[in-house]
Amino acid sequence: QVQLVESGGGLVQAGGSLRLSCAASGRTFSSYRMGWFRQAPGKEREFVAAITMRSINTYYTDSVKGRFTISRDNAKNTVYLEMNSLKPEDTAAYYCAASPVSSTVRITALNAYTSWGQGTQVTVSS
Secondary structure, rough: OOEEEEOEEEEEEOOOOEEEEEEEEEHHHHHHEEEEEHEEEEEEOOEEEOOOOOOOOEEOOOOOOOEEEEEOOOOOOEEEEEEOOOOOOEEEEEEEEEEOOOOOOOOHHHHHHHHOOOOEEEEEEH
């Protein structure tokens, strides 16, 4: 499995931007599909964005389309989530996750992912 560490969260005003990073350990990062999920207090963890191994395809939940961008740098073993035009409803703990190449589960599903980071808090004030 791969070890994941998120960073870049913080407090921002509505309309602002943040860039989350997720650093992965191991030499097989490029063989994982990568995703970002979030969990607000009292709510279930939900899919935010995902990217395939060679960045050919990206996926977003409807509420962040046009505002968030997922990307990855396989040379740096890092995946990013660029978040613009942030809204108070984006407030949550954001988690990076890795889905192995062998997974047959759809990339937007929680159970496609076998490795998770510890999360980074994003708070958007109105």
